[in-house]
Amino acid sequence: MSTTPTRDSWKVEASYIAKNTHNPIRSIVENIVIEPNPNKLMIALSIGYQSAREAVADYSSNEFVQVDPKDVILCSGCSCALDLCITALARPGQNILIPRPGFSIYRTLAEGLGITVKSYNLRPEYGWEINLDDLEAQIDENTAAIIINNPSNPCGSVFSRDHLTDILDIAARYYVPIIADEIYEHMVFPGRTFYSLASLSNDVPILSCSGLTKRFLVPGWRMGWIIIHDKQNILDEGIRQGLVCLSQRIIGSNTIVQGALPAILRNTPQKFYDDVIDTLYEHSRLAYSHISKVPGLNPIMPDGAMYMMVYIDLTCFTEFKSDLEFVQCMLMEESVFCLPGQCFDYPSYIRLVITVPKEMLVEACLRIQDFCERHHCKTSQTINELDRIGIKY
Numbered sequence: 001m002s003t004t005p006t007r008d009s010w011k012v013e014a015s016y017i018a019k020n021t022h023n024p025i026r027s028i029v030e031n032i033v034i035e036p037n038p039n040k041l042m043i044a045l046s047i048g049y050q051s052a053r054e055a056v057a058d059y060s061s062n063e064f065v066q067v068d069p070k071d072v073i074l075c076s077g078c079s080c081a082l083d084l085c086i087t088a089l090a091r092p093g094q095n096i097l098i099p100r101p102g103f104s105i106y107r108t109l110a111e112g113l114g115i116t117v118k119s120y121n122l123r124p125e126y127g128w129e130i131n132l133d134d135l136e137a138q139i140d141e142n143t144a145a146i147i148i149n150n151p152s153n154p155c156g157s158v159f160s161r162d163h164l165t166d167i168l169d170i171a172a173r174y175y176v177p178i179i180a181d182e183i184y185e186h187m188v189f190p191g192r193t194f195y196s197l198a199s200l201s202n203d204v205p206i207l208s209c210s211g212l213t214k215r216f217l218v219p220g221w222r223m224g225w226i227i228i229h230d231k232q233n234i235l236d237e238g239i240r241q242g243l244v245c246l247s248q249r250i251i252g253s254n255t256i257v258q259g260a261l262p263a264i265l266r267n268t269p270q271k272f273y274d275d276v277i278d279t280l281y282e283h284s285r286l287a288y289s290h291i292s293k294v295p296g297l298n299p300i301m302p303d304g305a306m307y308m309m310v311y312i313d314l315t316c317f318t319e320f321k322s323d324l325e326f327v328q329c330m331l332m333e334e335s336v337f338c339l340p341g342q343c344f345d346y347p348s349y350i351r352l353v354i355t356v357p358k359e360m361l362v363e364a365c366l367r368i369q370d371f372c373e374r375h376h377c378k379t380s381q382t383i384n385e386l387d388r389i390g391i392k393y
């Protein structure tokens with residue numbers, strides 16, 4: 001499908017709130033051009049850390065992307081990073097594009113600001129790749145940004161390099177900047193590779209959002225960041241400044257963790273990262289092989305992150321009208337709680353978190369199996385009979 005592009009150049013305007021937010025202390029401190037006297041040791045009685053931003057810049061640089069500390073904005077977690085990006089880029093009445101299924105916070109943040117969300121579909125049968133025709137069809141003259149979440153919550157999918165390039169082509173053709181939610185960066189299973197959007201983009205501005213929460217398993221530490229990737233300086237007119245101003249609506253992200261950030265990002269041994277991945281990979285294979293055998297359920301094996309989506313064939317469970325009813329009844333009878341697909345705008349699925357200890361995960365799978373066999377429309381007798389003659393139902 002090909003619609004006529006709605007714009008003919010890059011014009012990314014900051015929202016009113018971004019333009020109208022000022023913090024005089026910050027603007028003085030950050031715009032001071034005077035160099036201190038080199039003969040006297042500097043005593044900072046103004047405000048905090050530059051070294052934390054340098055650490056994030058180092059951590060996020062590689063042979064394809066060079067990040068400057070001035071392109072790093074520290075936030076209270078990745079959700080705060082997303083909040084600032086959406087708030088800076090979109091005005092009430094404009095829209096942003098979000099994935100379906102997708103993490104619900106994009107909608108929560110945008111709709112609260114009077115920004116419309118439009119969903120583009122993912123395709124479970126193609127490893128949850130984006131339906132590119134659908135993505136393109138959703139873009140209109142009011143589209144302020146596209147949110148891309150890779151690796152994905154709730155799908156655990158990891159996009160290929162080619163797929164990311166195709167996404168960038170669309171964004172470039174329509175002059176729409178991308179907010180890349182890459183909180184699961186590097187959390188991919190053996191044999192898969194994570195490519196950041198910024199490493200593949202030449203002209204499309206990318207606001208890349210990440211943080212400590214997932215890879216370092218510390219959700220309560222509330223440390224995240226935005227990295228502004230903007231090779232063509234398209235965001236210099238307002239957005240960059242707007243993000244800085246918005247970040248100053250709170251006085252700053254957790255300073256204790258800021259202080260620790262250089263050590264966390266530079267000294268964490270590779271073994272820590274590898275062990276987390278090994279565990280997640282083992283758990284997802286375990287859950288996948290268990291759930292595959294359960295009548296009426298169809299799991300989709302993830303390639304990364306910490307989740308697995310499972311399709312529920314509701315025609316096999318006619319007493320439940322929705323994934324929510326299925327989940328509620330399972331909670332009541334088995335004390336196993338999964339999120340219904342509804343939470344991700346994707347009915348008829350449930351999402352499993354695979355981070356619980358192995359024994360607990362196995363126990364959960366067994367209880368899910370009991371539950372499904374008990375509620376499956378075919379009586380358990382029929383199931384036993386089919387099992388006996390080796391037919392998969």
Ligand SMILES: *Cc1c(COP(=O)(O)O)cnc(C)c1O
Pocket residue numbers: 076077078079080103149152153181183210211212213214219222223224
């Ligand atoms: C958990 C999560 C976040 C938020 O992370 P915090 O750093 O805890 O705010 C953002 N995006 C996705 C996709 C997530 O799963």
